Amino acid sequence: MVSIGVDVMGSEKGLKEAVKGCVKASQKRDIHVVMVGREDEIKEILRKYPKRILKKAKFDIVNATEVIEMTDEPFSAARRKKDSSIMVALDLLKNGEIQGFFSPGNTGAVVISSVLKLGRLDKVSKPALVTVIPSIYGFRTFLDVGASIDLEPRDYLLFAIFGKVFVENVLRKYKVRIGLLNIGEEDYKGPEVLRKARELLKEKLGEEFVGNVEGYQLFLGNVDVVVTDGFTGNVVLKSSEAASKALSSLMKQEITAKWYGFIVGGLMKIALKGFRKKTDVSEYGAATLLGVNGNVFIGHGASSAKSIKSGIVYAAKLSQVNLNQKIDKILSGMGEI
Amino acid sequence: MVSIGVDVMGSEKGLKEAVKGCVKASQKRDIHVVMVGREDEIKEILRKYPKRILKKAKFDIVNATEVIEMTDEPFSAARRKKDSSIMVALDLLKNGEIQGFFSPGNTGAVVISSVLKLGRLDKVSKPALVTVIPSIYGFRTFLDVGASIDLEPRDYLLFAIFGKVFVENVLRKYKVRIGLLNIGEEDYKGPEVLRKARELLKEKLGEEFVGNVEGYQLFLGNVDVVVTDGFTGNVVLKSSEAASKALSSLMKQEITAKWYGFIVGGLMKIALKGFRKKTDVSEYGAATLLGVNGNVFIGHGASSAKSIKSGIVYAAKLSQVNLNQKIDKILSGMGEI
Structure with missing residues (x-):
């Protein structure tokens, strides 16, 4: 119990x-x-x-x-x-x-x-909230989605370790691929704190660290953990949820406006059930504070x-x-x- | 010519x-x-x-x-x-x-x-890239999507003015509603620079400034201009584009896997054409440097x-x-x- x-x-x-x-x-x-x-x-x-x-x-x-x-x-x-x-x-x-x-x-x-x-925890300066999001290659682990802002380079390293432990113990996946969210893959991109964080992650994590990843890789790329600060993570999480909702809603409007709407609408509903099963994060019904x-x-x-x-x-x-x-x-x- | x-x-x-x-x-x-x-x-x-x-x-x-x-x-x-x-x-x-x-x-x-x-331009410290994104209530003006990082509070004010001029002269909409992207609507939310920016925008823009807006309001809320820094804007733009793409792709997979896939697939294609017309930002085929x-x-x-x-x-x-x-x-x- x-x-x-x-x-x-x-x-x-x-x-x-x-x-x-x-x-x-x-x-x-x-x-x-x-x-x-x-x-x-x-x-x-x-x-x-x-x-x-x-x-x-x-x-x-x-x-x-x-x-x-x-x-x-x-x-x-x-x-x-x-x-x-x-x-x-x-x-x-x-x-x-x-x-x-x-x-x-x-x-x-x-x-x-x-x-x-x-x-x-010992050695930890700031906690992180970790969540799980669906992508075309399965579930992604994303943190921090809102616990800590204004991070130091070492906080990103700690968050990467948090993410790795989460993936191994919750999603039961090993050989974890960790990316650092930035505006470009090149080393020189982004604010100074991220350039320093990138160096540190490279040094301490070795091959598990794939380097900088851009926003699109959250949903379309091949990484397991995406690390960012709580401000960026929260804004990204909420805006991409909203983008998906807006897309669904606009498609629904368009489809139901047509004469064949009731056919497509009905069949789509059935298909969507299967789709939702695949992407349903309610199984991960809460964010975990690490x-x-x-x-x-x-x-x-x-x-x-x-x-x-x-x-x-x-x-x-x-x-x-x-x-x-x-x-x-x-x-x-x-x-x- | x-x-x-x-x-x-x-x-x-x-x-x-x-x-x-x-x-x-x-x-x-x-x-x-x-x-x-x-x-x-x-x-x-x-x-x-x-x-x-x-x-x-x-x-x-x-x-x-x-x-x-x-x-x-x-x-x-x-x-x-x-x-x-x-x-x-x-x-x-x-x-x-x-x-x-x-x-x-x-x-x-x-x-x-x-x-x-x-x-x-005189009084401008940093330039901004402005783009247009589709939302359920029509097009949104979003900046900065990648020109300038590490902003001062007054940069946010200038970006808000850039956005207003863009909406009035390009989208031909007046009584512009401007929001500041943050992790919550409350005054105390977010990093210090945004708390100061919020005060400044409130003081200088009056009623046109609606206050902090969260990520979801980009696509689902009732604002015309959303102001942020080039790091956040770039990451949000790319991740929400990717979220929409992933959603479409996962739905397509699910639909074509079913026996009725070819019916729904065919009819959906027709519906999608109309949908794309409504949300097609290719009419705004470039980001504008302001x-x-x-x-x-x-x-x-x-x-x-x-x-x-x-x-x-x-x-x-x-x-x-x-x-x-x-x-x-x-x-x-x-x-x-």
């Missing part, structure tokens, strides 16, 4: 949706959920659940009186709101009462609170009950892998970085 | 393809092309053209002995290769012998050579004859608009920036 703490107050879609996701996830074999948030409000929602569902669900509730809102400035919120659902859950994680923590809330606040409460002392997972702010459920299931799976422990072991064996 | 100089040596697809594009463009009414490059090699290629085609074409050849390769480091190449096709063409532009310059070559080298040869004293346009490195032709046609159209002159006029009326 693995116990996952959930910040039920953080979701943009509200507490009811979050509780629904928790109850669903806790019905899975071997998953125990600890809902962290305003106890009375959670209990009020649970009162409406049929007994037969609650009977199969395995959960506890831990009270936390404060809520960090999406619009809260992360640094001050993390310091000021000591009894927030995020901080209380991180306490449980630190004390070993839960094995992993999942939040669909304010990313910045979860990152900062995790660093404050759990501490960073570089801190503990298993922390962050979901999309506007998570539905279904995505909260898959986020928790994913968190349960990955908490048993203990990526941060594995990274720590590798880093401590590496000498000076 | 508008005269456009073309760097025929710069294309990755070779001189023959570039010459073909020039000949095609010069058959258009009111377009005169000046091919700049190795004269003997250009003439050798032209020798194989039928007379009836050459008769309709309106072009000259200007000799330039040196070539800046795609892999050349832009700064040193611009300084070292004084007789490159880029430098010779920029001389023609400066002397008024051509009204615009189009290059499908090394972007960095064209930008730096343009700054060196033509100079920047902030320098002259009309400079940059095409994709791997441009085919067809894209070179549309790049030249676009350059001819925009050279008559003289965007940089219009920007200069606005900036000089603005007082201290």
